[in-house]
Amino acid sequence: MIHKKAFLAVLCILAAAAMVLPAAGAREPEPEKIVVGVGGWAVEPTQRAVEELGFTEETGIEVEVVTRPGSPPEFLSQMSSAILGGTSPYDVIDIEDDVAIGFSRSGWLVDLDPLFDDEFWDDWPEAMLEMTETWSRHGGELFRVPHNYEAQYFWYRKDILDSYGLQPPQTWDEMVEVGKAVTSGDRYGVSDGLAQGAYLGVYITYLTQQAGGNVYDMGPEFEEALQFLYDMIHVHEVFPISALDKDYDQVNNDYMQDRVVMMRQWPFFYGVARSNPDWFAEDKAQVALPPAGPAEQVAYAGSWGWSVPTTADNMDGAMKFVEFMSRPEHQGPLAEIDTWFLSARDSCLEYMDGRGMAEYLELYSDAGVIGTRPFHPAGQEAHTVVEETAAAYLTNQMTLRQAVRQGRQRMADLD
Amino acid sequence: MTIHGAQKHKTLKRYVLFFLFVGPALLVRTATSIYPVINTFHLSTLNYNLIQQVREFIGMRNFIYILSNEMFQSVLLFTLFFVAVSTFFQLLLGMGVAHLLNAKFIGRRLVRTINLIPWVIPMIVSAYAFRWLLAGDYGLISDWAFRITGSRPQLLLQASSARASLIAVNIWRNTPFMGLVILAGLQSIPEELYESAKMDGASWFKRFIHITMPASAATVVTLGLFNIIWQMSDIDLVLGVTQGGPGTATTVLAFRIYQHGMLWFDWGIASALSVLLVGLVAVISLIGLAIFKRYQFTL
Numbered sequence: 001m002i003h004k005k006a007f008l009a010v011l012c013i014l015a016a017a018a019m020v021l022p023a024a025g026a027r028e029p030e031p032e033k034i035v036v037g038v039g040g041w042a043v044e045p046t047q048r049a050v051e052e053l054g055f056t057e058e059t060g061i062e063v064e065v066v067t068r069p070g071s072p073p074e075f076l077s078q079m080s081s082a083i084l085g086g087t088s089p090y091d092v093i094d095i096e097d098d099v100a101i102g103f104s105r106s107g108w109l110v111d112l113d114p115l116f117d118d119e120f121w122d123d124w125p126e127a128m129l130e131m132t133e134t135w136s137r138h139g140g141e142l143f144r145v146p147h148n149y150e151a152q153y154f155w156y157r158k159d160i161l162d163s164y165g166l167q168p169p170q171t172w173d174e175m176v177e178v179g180k181a182v183t184s185g186d187r188y189g190v191s192d193g194l195a196q197g198a199y200l201g202v203y204i205t206y207l208t209q210q211a212g213g214n215v216y217d218m219g220p221e222f223e224e225a226l227q228f229l230y231d232m233i234h235v236h237e238v239f240p241i242s243a244l245d246k247d248y249d250q251v252n253n254d255y256m257q258d259r260v261v262m263m264r265q266w267p268f269f270y271g272v273a274r275s276n277p278d279w280f281a282e283d284k285a286q287v288a289l290p291p292a293g294p295a296e297q298v299a300y301a302g303s304w305g306w307s308v309p310t311t312a313d314n315m316d317g318a319m320k321f322v323e324f325m326s327r328p329e330h331q332g333p334l335a336e337i338d339t340w341f342l343s344a345r346d347s348c349l350e351y352m353d354g355r356g357m358a359e360y361l362e363l364y365s366d367a368g369v370i371g372t373r374p375f376h377p378a379g380q381e382a383h384t385v386v387e388e389t390a391a392a393y394l395t396n397q398m399t400l401r402q403a404v405r406q407g408r409q410r411m412a413d414l415d
Numbered sequence: 416m417t418i419h420g421a422q423k424h425k426t427l428k429r430y431v432l433f434f435l436f437v438g439p440a441l442l443v444r445t446a447t448s449i450y451p452v453i454n455t456f457h458l459s460t461l462n463y464n465l466i467q468q469v470r471e472f473i474g475m476r477n478f479i480y481i482l483s484n485e486m487f488q489s490v491l492l493f494t495l496f497f498v499a500v501s502t503f504f505q506l507l508l509g510m511g512v513a514h515l516l517n518a519k520f521i522g523r524r525l526v527r528t529i530n531l532i533p534w535v536i537p538m539i540v541s542a543y544a545f546r547w548l549l550a551g552d553y554g555l556i557s558d559w560a561f562r563i564t565g566s567r568p569q570l571l572l573q574a575s576s577a578r579a580s581l582i583a584v585n586i587w588r589n590t591p592f593m594g595l596v597i598l599a600g601l602q603s604i605p606e607e608l609y610e611s612a613k614m615d616g617a618s619w620f621k622r623f624i625h626i627t628m629p630a631s632a633a634t635v636v637t638l639g640l641f642n643i644i645w646q647m648s649d650i651d652l653v654l655g656v657t658q659g660g661p662g663t664a665t666t667v668l669a670f671r672i673y674q675h676g677m678l679w680f681d682w683g684i685a686s687a688l689s690v691l692l693v694g695l696v697a698v699i700s701l702i703g704l705a706i707f708k709r710y711q712f713t714l
Contacts, residue, residue: 072678073674073677073678076677076678077677077678080677080680101466102465102466102679102680105465105466105467105468105680106465106466106680195658196658196659196660196661197658240552241551241569241572242550242551242552242567242569242572244569244572244661245550245551245569245571245572246552254552377466377467378466378467378679379466379679380678380679381466381674381678381679381681384674384678384679388486388660388662388663389662391660391661391662392661392662392663392664394661395572395573395574395661395662395664396573397574397661397662397664398662406485406486409485410486413480413484
């Protein structure tokens with residue numbers, strides 16, 4: 001049996017050792033660090049950017065670039081639990097438009113305005129400023145600094161169209177005609193990633209804008225867009241129904257396996273196509289202006305940008321990172337590293353001088369076809385209403401009239 | 416100190432000790448269970464949306480809106496259909512599996528272990544695996560169909576086949592567990608009962624109806640009840656296999672709560688839906704308990 005005094009003595013020795021040992025073994029303090037959460041596709045380019053631009057050398061802050069969940073629902077779930085619990089897995093996050101709306105309205109993002117003076121905004125063209133005002137500001141505060149300006153591009157297989165003696169379509173009708181000519185066997189004329197959960201809503205918004213309307217109004221233009229897509233799938237059979245269950249990676253894969261001839265896609269496909277050298281050739285991934293709808297020839301732009309959660313561990317480090325990555329002199333080199341950082345900022349386009357994806361961004365800008373993304377204050381919920389309405393009709397669960405009637409009612413309930 | 420004073424002191428000491436020991440557990444239980452329930456009821460009476468930045472008392476309007484809304488009605492109906500059909504087949508097939516596993520054959524223990532594999536795989540993993548299996552262009556099941564019929568069925572893009580697929584995956588996943596629990600029930604039935612019945616000339620079917628069924632009824636009812644409750648609040652399967660689509664064809668109540676609460680930050684509606692879900696589970700539980708009492712079996 002251990003004696004009481006002996007037990008207390010051992011306890012005192014252990015306590016003293018616990019206090020002394022860490023001091024004896026103390027090393028130099030750990031370097032300051034921040035965690036930056038980006039989509040899986042942007043991890044490598046962001047790491048390269050940090051290294052090549054010398055962020056750590058300048059600030060002494062080490063950067064760990066990690067993958068954040070790619071789909072908005074998963075990311076929202078992760079971040080809402082963390083922020084409500086007073087923490088954050090990331091000090092800086094790279095976020096898209098839909099997510100930005102939810103986070104900013106919830107008051108979860110830090111005001112970034114103090115980082116920039118008026119001169120900073122001289123580098124921004126009018127269209128990007130307008131987009132920033134709508135999608136990156138709330139209550140007078142800047143909660144996100146866009147690092148790209150992504151129009152939706154119309155990609156096509158020039159090699160295949162040439163073999164048929166065809167030109168890329170200029171209108172919706174021509175898209176159907178060209179689609180009919182090149183569809184055969186497993187190969188479809190047109191496709192897109194249309195899975196529910198963000199993808200379908202994007203394409204419906206794009207078509208509705210070309211029909212002259214705002215998708216959230218669910219007016220006659222929305223009906224026209226839905227009818228057009230329905231006909232391409234079910235009547236003309238130039239668009240695979242399976243696209244309704246596919247994301248962008250899957251439709252890119254179809255395109256690069258020669259199963260799709262034309263598709264609408266974001267600029268990241270430029271890098272995806274070139275990362276597949278066995279398949280890639282210049283005439284396999286050409287960009288044309290978007291086919292004009294009944295009202296206009298337009299493709300809206302979206303953006304991703306840097307934000308800092310209010311619960312970030314290293315707030316100062318995070319702010320330094322955002323300021324560093326947004327400097328005008330860094331925009332060109334960033335776009336050179338990856339199209340993920342390509343924007344229409346003057347400094348960026350001047351530096352790129354029509355190289356890479358900048359050529360197409362200039363093509364679209366000069367043609368004046370880049371539109372502003374429609375906005376709804378309810379964000380994701382409104383987007384889901386659009387998707388569920390469209391999917392119900394496109395999968396033959398309802399007539400167009402029934403689907404739109406129900407959709408309008410639900411949209412009205414959001415107001 | 417008088418005797419009365421000493422007794423009083425002793426009682427007080429016991430009370431203090433009681434609260435000292437029970438207090439922390441009570442506090443944890445209150446914080447993690449009672450408070451959320453009360454708060455959910457409170458939130459269900461508010462128009463509370465973080466994104467739209469509103470928080471106002473609206474009484475029962477959330478409930479009126481939900482119950483009169485066409486979309487919510489169809490979600491509620493599918494939830495009941497999904498849970499009822501899944502549970503029925505899980506019990507039916509579980510009973511069959513239990514009988515097979517109760518038979519004497521070489522390797523019985525190994526087969527009983529293998530039987531549990533679908534159940535021990537995390538639900539979300541199974542769900543995503545089936546999403547790939549059922550996919551129209553590249554899925555294995557669609558490929559088999561193509562080899563046999565020459566066309567690829569888009570199982571997840573038609574309301575009826577998406578619903579059937581979801582229910583089938585749910586049955587595949589939960590039947591082994593049902594079978595195992597029913598098996599435990601079967602093993603508790605004394606062998607003498609069957610031997611006596613055999614001596615009286617009762618056929619296999621009659622033994623099943625008059626001995627096996629009544630003796631395992633309590634297990635089946637309890638199991639069915641728990642399963643209904645679990646499945647009512649489960650979202651993993653829907654999230655992984657169909658995401659509630661096409662349209663809202665496979666959206667269940669729990670998935671809608673997740674969307675309203677975690678994705679759209681519409682906590683008023685999410686809470687009202689949660690209260691409705693609790694109400695539904697309570698009603699089903701009461702019915703289940705009544706049935707349980709009726710089928711209590713004494714050996």
